[in-house]
Amino acid sequence: DVKVTQSSRYLVKRTGEKVFLECVQDMDHENMFWYRQDPGLGLRLIYFSYDVKMKEKGDIPEGYSVSREKKERFSLILESASTNQTSMYLCASTSVSFNQPQHFGDGTRLSIL
């Protein structure tokens, strides 16, 4: 089975801090994604990556950056955390074919105080 592992289930940080969320997948998937999930807004794509060192902006990239130095790892970075970035963050991965499903981690619930 594909496993997508997010480094933290819960995280509390302060306004202005630089925050790193880590995601690792074990199925050699080319594509990886970061979403945030908020009540009433569904899933919104922040960034995705289709290869090592490659990244593309999603629908809401402002205030975030990403890093993909190795195929299995995709990091989301909040450059200077703000309270409106309090949310559930979900990482996902998939293979190159568009008709394959995405595989999700269990999420990181991030609170910015």
Place this chain on the structure above:
Amino acid sequence: GNSVTQMEGPVTLSEEAFLTINCTYTATGYPSLFWYVQYPGEGLQLLLKATKADDKGSNKGFEATYRKETTSFHLEKGSVQVSDSAVYFCALSDNAGGFKTIFGAGTRLFVKA
């Protein structure tokens, strides 16, 4: 652009009731369609999928049929259980959308004993 619309929740049913969650889509290409389920405290997981018109996806008693003429992919289950309480997401991906998946807003289902 591509989009997915699903019925708003929450949906509250008694155990053994019939479930329908409506989903319609717009897509410029030839999409694959998915239903994902999110149990409390977890990430999304694939429930079922269909990759071409008239395909029926099924899993754990849930079914959905890919209807190109009505651009729909409604989720059904004949007899729900308390353990089916979760949030259900309809989603699509297609060759015109690259590697991205478009998710509906999600429908929360409560099943009472």
